Amino acid sequence: MKDAIKRAMDRALAALGFRLVKVSSFHVLIQAVGRLKEEADGLRDRLHKADATAEVERARMQWTRTMLDETLARQRREFGDLVRSVVDRSGSNGRRRMVVMVTSTSQVTQLRALAGCEQLRRDYEVTVVAYADVKTSGILDLCLKEGVRLLSYDLRLLCGGSINLSAEPDSLHPLTDIGEALRKRGSTEATERMREIAMLFSEVRDQSQFATTAQRALNATAADLLVLFEDNAEYATGIWINVANRMSIPSVILPYTIADQIEPAETHVLNEKYWPSDGIYNQLAEVAFPHWLYQHQDRWLLRRPGLRLIAAEALGVAPPTPWILNSSRATAIAVESKAMREHYVAHGIPESQLVTTGSVTDDQMARALAQKEELHRKLDLAPGKPVLLCSLPPDQFPRPQCQFPDFRGVLDFWLNALKGVADWEIVLKLHPSMRSEDIDYVRTFGIRTSELETTSLIPVCDLYNPSVSSTIRWALACGKPVLNYDVFGYRYREFASEPAVLTVFDSDAFSKELQRLTQGDQGLRDLADKAAAAAPRWGMNDGGSMERILELFRDLTERRLPRAAS
Numbered sequence: 001m002k003d004a005i006k007r008a009m010d011r012a013l014a015a016l017g018f019r020l021v022k023v024s025s026f027h028v029l030i031q032a033v034g035r036l037k038e039e040a041d042g043l044r045d046r047l048h049k050a051d052a053t054a055e056v057e058r059a060r061m062q063w064t065r066t067m068l069d070e071t072l073a074r075q076r077r078e079f080g081d082l083v084r085s086v087v088d089r090s091g092s093n094g095r096r097r098m099v100v101m102v103t104s105t106s107q108v109t110q111l112r113a114l115a116g117c118e119q120l121r122r123d124y125e126v127t128v129v130a131y132a133d134v135k136t137s138g139i140l141d142l143c144l145k146e147g148v149r150l151l152s153y154d155l156r157l158l159c160g161g162s163i164n165l166s167a168e169p170d171s172l173h174p175l176t177d178i179g180e181a182l183r184k185r186g187s188t189e190a191t192e193r194m195r196e197i198a199m200l201f202s203e204v205r206d207q208s209q210f211a212t213t214a215q216r217a218l219n220a221t222a223a224d225l226l227v228l229f230e231d232n233a234e235y236a237t238g239i240w241i242n243v244a245n246r247m248s249i250p251s252v253i254l255p256y257t258i259a260d261q262i263e264p265a266e267t268h269v270l271n272e273k274y275w276p277s278d279g280i281y282n283q284l285a286e287v288a289f290p291h292w293l294y295q296h297q298d299r300w301l302l303r304r305p306g307l308r309l310i311a312a313e314a315l316g317v318a319p320p321t322p323w324i325l326n327s328s329r330a331t332a333i334a335v336e337s338k339a340m341r342e343h344y345v346a347h348g349i350p351e352s353q354l355v356t357t358g359s360v361t362d363d364q365m366a367r368a369l370a371q372k373e374e375l376h377r378k379l380d381l382a383p384g385k386p387v388l389l390c391s392l393p394p395d396q397f398p399r400p401q402c403q404f405p406d407f408r409g410v411l412d413f414w415l416n417a418l419k420g421v422a423d424w425e426i427v428l429k430l431h432p433s434m435r436s437e438d439i440d441y442v443r444t445f446g447i448r449t450s451e452l453e454t455t456s457l458i459p460v461c462d463l464y465n466p467s468v469s470s471t472i473r474w475a476l477a478c479g480k481p482v483l484n485y486d487v488f489g490y491r492y493r494e495f496a497s498e499p500a501v502l503t504v505f506d507s508d509a510f511s512k513e514l515q516r517l518t519q520g521d522q523g524l525r526d527l528a529d530k531a532a533a534a535a536p537r538w539g540m541n542d543g544g545s546m547e548r549i550l551e552l553f554r555d556l557t558e559r560r561l562p563r564a565a566s
């Protein structure tokens with residue numbers, strides 16, 4: 001009995017042990033399968049990452065190859081020019097490449113002068129990069145007419161021959177949206193400080209993107225020369241010049257305006273974003289970068305908001321003297337006249353940058369002076385009558401310094417005053433930035449308006465009537481007297497000491513001087529004599545300015561190569 005029980009127990013224990021072994025083995029198997037699954041998942045992830053890495057590497061290699069091809073193409077072209085210059089300097093038919101940067105609708109006159117120069121078009125393949133409205137400004141129509149390649153600020157091809165605008169793939173430099181990351185994160189005591197830091201990151205990234213754009217454009221066009229009409233602390237011009245310098249591409253500024261510190265100060269004096277006390281970045285800029293400060297009307301101002309100027313300083317693209325227009329790291333500045341050279345030197349621009357050439361508009365005015373009778377007929381002006389040319393400004397309100405409540409009030413007074421002038425031919429030139437509704441309103445007064453360039457109209461007139469415009473220097477260059485109506489109360493100083501410019505600040509003074517100059521011969525004659533005396537200082541109307549500018553271009557581009565022995 002005991003043996004039978006013992007045998008039964010042994011069988012039961014054996015069965016139980018087998019089941020325990022099975023359970024144990026099952027768990028071991030499950031664990032093994034789990035480990036295998038983890039290894040398989042890891043292997044799959046590594047394979048995916050390998051595929052992605054391979055794709056990125058393929059993209060990187062393609063981008064590098066494209067950049068190398070463009071660099072080699074430039075070197076082959078440069079080497080070829082060198083060989084031809086040694087063998088036969090006059091035998092080269094190859095054109096160099098020029099990139100022209102346009103930042104304002106007011107620069108269209110200068111662009112038109114460049115694009116219309118036959119010699120320049122024979123010597124250079126021109127690409128325009130526009131940071132202005134290309135349609136309303138007329139830039140697109142101009143480039144279409146002249147067959148010039150036009151790119152938008154983001155390098156979209158708008159007209160002209162296509163180019164390979166290759167760039168390093170975005171996948172190599174993914175853009176981190178810090179703002180989105182902060183929104184997903186719970187708010188803490190440090191969140192606000194992190195947002196402020198994120199703003200600086202975003203601004204640095206944005207300015208770096210401008211540099212990438214510049215590099216892409218200069219690479220794709222194989223540029224030999226970068227041409228700008230200004231270097232302005234508030235625009236991307238300094239970034240483009242910095243990139244060109246790093247690529248050993250010379251840059252030249254062909255100035256289109258004249259300004260000192262007062263003009264930007266007047267623009268920003270009521271804007272708190274430019275006050276040193278506005279926010280942590282402005283406060284830091286005030287302490288760390290005092291050369292960005294300027295005092296105007298008992299208020300200290302920053303030339304740019306602190307966030308933007310700190311980023312520019314960090315990236316090394318800030319101008320040497322931010323409050324001075326065309327204080328720049330450009331290779332050269334083409335000086336328009338003796339008076340402008342004195343202006344630049346007085347404002348601290350190094351003389352080593354200055355090359356006196358005359359302006360791109362000088363030759364246009366010289367031709368207009370020679371064709372004065374033809375232009376009279378084109379404008380349908382009565383023979384024998386003197387001509388008053390008025391350049392109307394655009395709407396610049398709000399301006400508490402102006403005695404009129406709005407722009408319509410300005411136009412009502414000014415245009416009615418002109419209509420009251422007897423025995424004169426009145427011609428209006430409207431500012432390119434004037435709104436279409438304001439243009440329609442001006443035309444209701446029935447005064448002749450002209451679409452001709454201001455450079456063609458000034459030589460025709462006997463009295464020029466603008467409002468604190470840089471075109472005053474064109475009138476002086478042509479020996480024309482100026483009645484400057486500072487209707488918005490800017491009180492700029494560029495022409496304050498010029499005897500040929502009579503400046504008035506209110507409606508009574510304007511009416512009085514307008515009558516005196518248009519009704520009494522002696523008053524106008526005295527002012528005209530002063531203008532004639534000022535002309536040699538303000539202009540170079542010998543018809544050779546463009547040739548001097550082209551010679552400057554040649555000098556700048558040839559500096560990149562050893563000069564051939566003569």
